[in-house]
Amino acid sequence: MNILLPKPVKTSISKPFWDGIAKGRFSLQFCDDCSRAIFYPRGHCPHCFSDQLTWKEASGQGRLKTWSIIYRTGHPAWQEKTPYVVGVVELADGPSMLTHLLIEPSEITYQMQVSVCFTTIEGEVLPFFKAKGEETP
Ligand SMILES: [Zn+2]
Secondary structure, X not given: OOOOOOOOOOOOOOHHHHHHHHOOOOEEEEEOOOOOEEOOOOOOOOOOOOOOEEEEEOOOEXXXXXXXXXXXXXXXXXXXXXXXXXXXXXXXXXXXXXXXXXXXXXXXXOOOEEEEEEEEEOOEEEEEEEEOOOOOO
């Protein structure tokens, strides 16, 4: 049986993020009042509670804070992709992001530099990350 992968849930607040990803642009909300970048998409800045947020293109670069190799998935559709790696990337713009890593487990090191890698799976473009400077897998 072919089980479809779960799709990202796109809300009115997160839609600009996903629209950008679909076009190969990595954007974040920036607070007009305290200038900090935020992720995940929200209606208010988590630092100063301002609702004046503006979408801007971000670097798509970061450093790996932590990771885990997945052998048993939370959703059955991902099981055939195992083992794969998920990790938390501290984005150069400030916030951290949980993401899928396109890096061999033996190559992973703490604080390694990574960059966004737009990856299409079942017609959906997803913001995975790869080692900085590596070719797209
Ligand atoms: Zn703010």
